[in-house]
Amino acid sequence: MGYGKHFAAALLAATTLFAAGCRDSRTIPMADGRPQITIMVGGLEKVIYLPAMLTKQLGFFEKNDIDVKLLGEQSGANAETALLTGDVQGVIGFYDHTIDLQAKDQCLKSVVQFADVPGEVELVSKADTAAITSVRDLKGRNLGVTSLGSSTDFLTQALTGQEGLTTADYTRVKVGAGQTFIAGMNHNGIDAGMTTDPTVAQMVTSGEAKVLVDMRTEAGTRAALGGLYPSTSLYMRCDTIDAHPDIVRKLVAAFVQTLRWITAHTPEEIAAKMPPQYANAGKDLYIQSIRDSIGMFNGTGLMKPEGAQNVRNILGRYSRNVAPVRDRIKVEETYTTAFVEEALRGARR
Template sequence: MNWPTLLCRLALGLALLAGLATVSKASMAAPLRLMVAGIDKQIYLPAVLAERLGYFAAQGLQVELLSESSGVHAEDQLLTGAVQGVVGFYDHTIALQAKGKFVQAVVQLGQAPGEALLVAAARAEGLRSLSALEGRTLGVTGLGASTQGLTQYLAAQQGLKPAALHFVAVGSGDSFATALQQGRIDAGTTSEPTVTRLLRSGQAQLLADLRTPAATRQLLGGPYPGASLYVSTRWAAGHADELQRVVNALVQALRYIAGHSAGQIADQLPPEYLQGDRAAYVAALQASLPMFTPDGVMPAGGPETVLRVMQATQRGLQGRVIDLERTYTDAFARAAR
């Protein structure tokens, strides 16, 4: 073999190796994108812990957690293909099926909403019951969000129709607290750690509590699964192995929560998640720990409760036949066990 031929083959081989390296780097540079409907909310804690404790990485995954203020906005990101999955409320799978769009919860993180309806302290005198919400301005994370649907249902149990309530989108965390403090809303539904922070500071009073399974059953008449990871059924069909590894990591995070104290869990989080009051954060988490599922499996009777609650207030679901078996699967969570 002459030198020109040898050099040519050597150059070709190097080019092929460089091309393979480029492809490998490109694939590594394209992480799995999950949208969280408020990444600093305690209800979505398993996703944050899976990242912080290295569980995604241990599964050979590069996961990018993004954040949106409400589940409605997160849902939109999934439908446009901007993200591969949403860490949000299970009830979105039902609402989307009613619109002909099929998504499926593949691991259930919460067995209660983890939300509470608060009244501004300055308005508390005239708002001591759910029936007094008529004509009031109520804050929710986003219009059409789970917080709005739950608030409507609680009010409907007191005979109030959706038209009797005025909702405004105020987000969560600091934006919710500011809206309450400034009097832009009379009451509103939000999650921890904001609930405990406002109650402890005396800026709000509790009107309805959906933070634990026991409290939820009392108000909603059954288990109401909240936080989950849901994906489009079409994407899941083509990415079963990758999806299983994501669920593995999230179930491992649920096990970590079940086996550690609220203080130990808080130690794993960025300081900003504690909202400047570690004691309040830990107290809120300790009281809310029962809301997390131990294994990622859908609570028995949960989908039926969610559908009943939604059909009571959402016109788009009234009279519609929903195939609940297509809204979730326990196959991945059970395999993770």
């Protein structure tokens, strides 16, 4: 998910809705004494966001006395507008959005950090594998990103920037994710592009693409970006967190329980808990996609400060919002570990 050129429109829409008397983001609906939480997820079927649906499937929301509705939304502009206007109480997406929004004087915080690495892969199309064998070979090519200004856009710029390339050296093409990404690669729309599992497993297994850079592991991420890049997180408005710490505590506890469950179970066991339609390309392929990406989840929910700082450094170079104000960005205000630490203490008792 991302903002880019859509951010101004999204922010304007949010401002207009606020002025019209939209829902107070600090108000959380209740039913039969249970909080009714709505969370927007940047692609429910993506393995990088698997803990969202898995938590629901495992019943951990209910066990923590909260009701949670998960909404899938590929558009960062729509997700951010929904969060800013209070139509949803949280977003499960990339942590970098909290920094990008701080540059616009909006306060969002990651309350649980699922992953220290992006879980993203730079794929090269079958037709170009002989010519593209390194990041430097991406010069002059069409490179697929989810959208301009998205996390995949920032990561593409950071990845190529490590090799001295700038956006003047290649063309970024908006191709979305899933089937639209596959279509773009198979019909000469892009030569290479950044995407996640299960798309990666599907294209590699079929021979339609080859992995150029793998950021599903810590080693691969450090090699590609010069450090960690925390990605999947649950982030919320600061005023919502401040107004409802008890509800946030329950929500975080549910996700921490899921992260601990993941570390104790196999890809086969994880796949069996997920909705059957997520394996529409085949059960074995879905299990393979989980096996290839599941190591990205940190098992604790804690943010690593070095990772947060590296995200700020990267956005400070490649985000149009952050670059002009990078020196006043306060990274420590974009996440909190307090709720996760409390959940972990409770789990150990």
